[in-house]
Amino acid sequence: MNPFIELGIRHDIVNAISELGFEKPTPIQEQAVPVLLTGSNDFVGLAQTGTGKTAAFGLPLLELLDFSQKHPQALILCPTRELCLQIAKDIEKFAKNTPNVHVVAVYGGASISDQLRQIRRGVQIVVATPGRMLDIIGRNAIDFSGVKYVVLDEADEMLNMGFQEDINNILSTTPEEKKTWLFSATMPAEVRRIAKNYMTDPFELTVGTKNSGNANIEHHYYVIRARDKYAAFKRIVDSSPEIFGIVFCRTKIETQEIAEALIKDGYNADALHGDLSQQQRDKVMKRYRDRSLQLLIATDVAARGIDVNDVTHVINFSLPDEIENYTHRSGRTARAGKTGVSISLVNLKELGKIRQIEKVIGKSFVKMEVPKGADVVGKQLFALINKVQQVAVNDDHIDPYLPQIMDSFAELSKEEIIKRFTSLEFNRFLEYYQHAPDLNVDASESRENRGDRKGRSERFGRDGYKSDYTRLFINLGSVDNFTRGDMLGYICNNTRISGKAIGKIDLKGVYTFFEVENTSVDKVFSGFQQVDFNGRSVRVENAGDSHGEKRSGGKSYRNSGNGGGEGRKRRDHNGGGGFRDFSSKRREKSRW
Incomplete structure (x- = not known):
């Protein structure tokens, strides 16, 4: 029998969580679920992150709410958009086999009209970040008069982020007789005050030691x-x-x-x-x-x-x-x-x-x-060997090439083939690390060397931009859904220059300035001659050509053709950012 049945969770929910890999309750679930299933206590649960708190409150809510009604009965407040989405998705997965369960995630940065539409259709569980929740309350777009349970998840972090006043305002719209469940990884004084102000004789549960770290x-x-x-x-x-x-x-x-x-x-x-x-x-x-x-x-x-x-x-x-x-x-x-x-x-x-x-x-x-350089080389080498041992061989596709491969290696012994194969990667590691200095500091030193106070650009391996870089303009920006990392990959993919040659990237709304080593400027202009993006010609210029800055070379290209679509496609094919797969990233000398 699944142990969750013994906690009082009904079969349809247990079947759903079993498919998710829930085999036995975590300590917080094992101790909290029976208490929360009574529905009669305010509750404070202290447990480290990653211990299964979402299921600890989500499973009891699915047992206690009346899903024949389509008004909000539970409100879950959490500090961030990511956590809001995660909680909503988890509860929906738990309720996979339960009919008429409606959950809405309410958070900033997404369409408020879509969230309002879901609320109007009828929901029983609202998962929200405080800021967006207050916005919706301010529009009189939700009625919390029927809320029976309020969950404050990651309560300590909500307070750290300055949400105390927002939480007070939100809770003031909920009934006095509701039950409040508070979950937190730590118990600072501010969280203790919330428990005192909004709870009556709460049941307190601490899994592990207060504020302690995960034992694993x-x-x-x-x-x-x-x-x-x-x-x-x-x-x-x-x-x-x-x-x-x-x-x-x-x-x-x-x-x-x-x-x-x-x-x-x-x-x-x-x-x-x-x-x-x-x-x-x-x-x-x-x-x-x-x-x-x-x-x-x-x-x-x-x-x-x-x-x-x-x-x-x-x-x-x-x-x-x-x-x-x-x-x-x-x-x-x-x-x-x-x-x-x-x-x-x-x-x-x-x-x-x-x-x-x-x-x-x-x-x-x-x-x-x-680690010393030699230690890193060894780790990488044996990781490669392990990868070779684990690789899946597609016999049907490789068999036609085997005769030619065997002929190519005919004059080499097994030992020589292995040496040459491993040297393909080993030589790269060795070149990068063979003169690597010892980076450890003797803890007995009284203070760090004054020379440690370096600027960020030197710390990251560049000597500054100085006169070695030319500032260029490109007519793509954040409105085209580029991050600075995306822009770096897009430039490198279309020009075939190393990321090391790119300096500062200043991403704006509809355009971007970026710096490139003087020796690579012509490659950038050449690479963008036949490029478009989503049907729009990509334009690369010296920054002064259109924007009132000092001209560095007078070149610019207004590009046409279909090359840009392929460049963009190539970037997406490589994982959405144009960067090499980590497991085979050692492709260029600048990396090693």
Whole structure:
């Protein structure tokens, strides 16, 4: 018998969650579901992210609500668009075999008219972010007088994001007799105040220790100089060839810069931050969930609610300003009982913060050494060998070529073939890493060298733009659904120049400025001579030609023909961003 039956969940719902792979309840589900099924208590549940809180409140709601009625009976508030969508989709999956269940996701960045239309058709469960929910309430477009249950999910993060007043206003439109269920990973004083103001003698449940980290996560830290942070980060990534991770930064600017630097270096990466439109965010997340991205570079706010299976690593490129956020970051890995690694890159001055985090999460960090170049080469080489062993062979398609292949290798021994095959990749790794310096810092050093205080562009491997770059204009921008990463891939695909040759990309609404090394300017103009985009001629000019800036060369091309469509198609075929597949990314010398 499925253990969820014993918790009191009926068969049609259990059958649906069994198809989703739910074999046994997680600790929060096992302890919370029986309490919530009574429908008679306010509730406070504390558990780390990734422990199954959505099912802990979603399954009882499906048992308690009357789905013959088409008015809102449950309101779920959460901090981000991604989490809002995730919760709504999960509940719909749980209710797959239950008739007449209607769930609406209400969040900013999407069409409010579509959301209003769904509400008018009749819904029982509303999942919402506070800002958009207040907008709809302000239009008198929803009636919460029949709401029986309010769920505050990720309550600590909603308060961190400044939603307390919004939450107060929303809850004031709901009945006094409703039951409030609050779920949180941490329990700061602000969350305690919400519990006091809106709940009556709530049932409190803590799974694990308050504010603690997931027991299945290993916590590592590397001590490095600030100037070496990006180089050390790449080396750590390279030493884990199968990495599928999320990289956290403090700011949107840092997020975008690191993503662009990684893309130029041949990694399959993209950025997720608050300046992206909803369509751009959805596009990035789809690629990440489909695993056509291997590294997602994100800010804390943007990454809240990301529930992606099998994330192997969380990397803190910068430690969070608030220690509690470390728990949320690391909780993106080791979800649903799996294991994961949380890595932090720190300088000597930040060692004290590592000790503070250790006290908060109740776990010790392990100091790791940045891998030496030879170690990375070995890891990559044996990852390649393992990939060869695992590759599926299509006998029907390859058999016709085998005689010619065998003839080509006839004079080589098995050992010689293996040596030459592995050297194709080994030589690339070796060339890049054979003179790689030791990036580790002795923790006994009193302070970092003054030379560590470098600008971002040098840290990311460029010496600045200076006179080595020419600023160009292209008549495509964000309205064409380009991110800066997309634009980089589009330029490289159409011109066949390396991403290393591209400097700063300044993306505007209907056009973009970008910098390119002087030696590659002619290649850019040549590459865009026969290009259009969605039936519109693509125009590339020196930035001064149309925009009042100093002219650098006087060239410009107004392009016609069908080449641009193919260029765009080629970019999409490569995973939506024009970047090489991570597993075979080592194609050009600039990467290695």
